[in-house]
């Protein structure tokens with residue numbers, strides 16, 4: 001059976017994930033000509049040695065099974081593309097750097113991206129299409145929803161509940177919650193880079209600073 005593998009998104013995020021995807025396939029003895037970028041607005045036909053196909057071209061390539069990792073930071077786009085891929089029978093693909101640390105009792109949803117130096121300790125549940133960028137960690141007993149994105153260097157301490165579509169900026173620190181009373185970051189919130197989050201964040205809120213407070217606009 002011939003499989004085709006796509007890194008969906010050929011911009012910054014995708015170019016950072018492609019080398020991990022390539023290593024993963026090489027280790028599985030899979031020929032690298034089966035690995036392509038997929039992009040709906042391709043800026044070139046070849047990027048870093050890989051062909052760039054539109055989604056329609058990807059679907060037309062000769063293959064029995066198609067796998068895709070959604071390599072786009074915007075979680076709403078990931079959700080849209082995940083739905084399209086599911087309808088077309090394209091399988092979600094999890095891509096992990098070689099040196100990640102996964103401890104005990106980790107349940108990781110489909111289509112995750114775990115970049116170099118990511119650590120996920122014990123008894124953690126993570127939803128679909130999670131992105132953990134370079135040097136991020138998730139400590140014990142956290143629950144993370146679908147389509148959550150961690151920029152580089154996020155420190156998420158124990159007993160934290162992060163609802164779906166939350167974006168956590170580079171270097172943010174999230175204080176630990178307590179067993180049975182997690183610190184909660186509400187759906188679609190944005191945690192600014194370098195923020196120090198010490199209490200719950202309501203859904204749809206952008207917080208910045210130390211201690212993190214809602215961003216006042218205007």
Ligand code: UDP
Nearest residue numbers: 009010011012013014039040041072073074
């Ligand atoms: N993209 C796509 N289909 C979509 C939305 C985005 O192929 O429905 C591609 C877009 O053409 C671009 C990439 O995804 O090449 C997103 O790049 P961007 O620089 O905006 O974000 P990042 O790479 O940081 O996630």
